[in-house]
Amino acid sequence: MRVFPTRRLRALRKAMLGVVGLTGFLVVWQLIPTLGLINPLYLPYVTDVLARLFEQLVDLAFWRRLGSTMTSWAIGLTVATVAAVILGTVVGLVPFLRRATHTMVEFLRPIPSVALIPLAVLMFGIQRQAALVIIIYASFWQVFVQVIYGVADVDAVARDTARSFGLTRREQLSHLVLPTTLPYLMTGLRLAAAVALILAITAEMVIGNPGLGRMIELSRSAGDAAGLYALVVVTGLLGLMVNIVFRFIERRVLSWHQSVRGEEPL
Amino acid sequence: MTAYTGRIATTTRSRTVGSRIAASVLYPLGLPTLLLVLWGLVATRSTNRFFPDPLTIAEAFRETWIGPAFVEDVLPSLARLGLGVAASIVLGIAAGTVIGLTRWLRELLEPLLEFLRAIPPPVLIPVAMLLLGITDTMKIVVIVSGAIWPILLNTIEGVRGTDSVMTETAESFQVTWWERLWFLVLPAASPRIMAGVRQALSVALILMVISEMFASSSGLGYRIAYFQRNYLIAEMWSGILLLGLVGVFLAVAFGLVERRVLRWYHGIREVNRA
Secondary structure, X not given: OOHXXXXXXXXXXXXXXXXXXXXXXXXXXXXXXXXXXXXXXXXXXXXXXXXXXXXXXXXXXXXXXXXXHXXXXXXXXXXXXXXXXXXXXXXXXXHHHHHHHHHHHHXXXXXXXXXXXXXXXXXXXXXXXXXXXXXXXXXXXHHHHHHHHHHHOOOHHHHHHHXXXXXXXXXXXHHHHHXXXXXXXXXXXXXXXXXXXXXXXXXXXXXXXXXXXXHHHHHHHOOOHHHHHHHHHHHHHHHHHHHHHHHHHHHHHOOXXXXXXXXXXX | OHHHHHHHHXXXXXXXXXXXXXXXXXXXHXXXXXXXXXXXXXXXXXXXOOOOOHHHHHHHHHHHHOOHHHHHHHHHHHHHHHHHHHHHHHHHHHHHHHHHHOHHHHHHHHHHHHHHHHOOHHHHHHHXXXXXXXXXXXXXXXXXXXXXXXXXXXXHHHHHOOOHHHHXXXXXXXXXXXXXXXXXXXXXXXXXXXXXXXXXXXXHHHHHHHHHHHOOOOOHHHHHHHHHHOOOHHHHHHHHXXXXXXXXXXXXXXXXXXXXXXXXXXXXXXXXXX
């Protein structure tokens, strides 16, 4: 019981230090243009940027663009995940398919998805579909590879046991393959969510379909530095939120799993 | 497709030398060849201009990239990529080790790093253009500012995860700081560090391409975007193919390096599993 106050003290100290770190960063940012180290035209004062950020938050047009970006993100992530889970399970469970597709996967996976941007533009023009091609391609592999690993990781003894107890194929899938694959799937999903967001914004920057990315590109070409930095902060916050939400989902879904239970203080 | 399946299954079952060689060739090359042939057949029949057949692409590949374009576009791109990755690795491991070993520093920087890592790296391209102009330095800075995070954060985690019994043993044997770093902390963190480097490589490649699509008059990314704008479809495909080859090459090279660096680690896991 005596351990408890020290632990709380430590958590408090940690939180305090974290706040100090963030504040320090903002102060240094404010000081650099103030001291004239970098022209405020290129690195605006942090106060200006934050003011612009709050201005954006009450602007309906901003939220529409944000919604547009997140819609692409959500559609892309969903399609990629569903396709990857189905294909990954089938390929992972059938040894012949695994061997036959190995080289294809090893060649297609490292192709940087942004290389496909020109192709997507040719096929769909400046539309959401072009962005979706890039988003789906990039996030598909993250999930697919994890699912294949996960499905292949089923314990041999457990599988033999299930077989000798006469579990049907469907029962084996839900009681054996699914629990084994779930941690892998959640890892893949978390990675894919981050990648999908990156590419949703990138696609808008390069292709020019409406959304936050195009807004960033427009503020750059207009020389609106404060607006540009404010949007960069927004994308950072978005990324942070996606990470936090998916980590939370992962912990929730895997609450029964050793990797999550082991983290709890004993 | 079904007939094909049947043939493979029988060749593996009969264990003559000839069929085994056939299987080892057919498995890795069967599906790609089949798809290429299919693509060729569909492409020659359809009127869709955006999907030329593989032979046309191969021809365009030879004409476009083998020659002066290789020196003018491909080599500078790869040089920037290499410099950016090298700088990320050095800076990421150095900073990660210091932060991972110092508790207060870690707690001080954790929320900040968490935020900076969450910024989608391509967003930094406009910022870097503003601060540095359209230069080679800017492109390398962009690559580093995106690729450093996986290495940095993985190094911090890896250094933190050093076995405490070993740390205490090293302490009680009065092993010097440098020796401890070199023989205990870095090797213990190396599996995590390598995982970070693998992620960093793909991020770096993406940033190399986009930074050139965005702001450049040379380089692989610029060329591909140029071909697309001028409707040079086969040339554009050959550029995508080249980028794919670069990606595959990086993955293979990384695999070789990783196997060497982590030989001891894979060995231990092998023993534990047996």
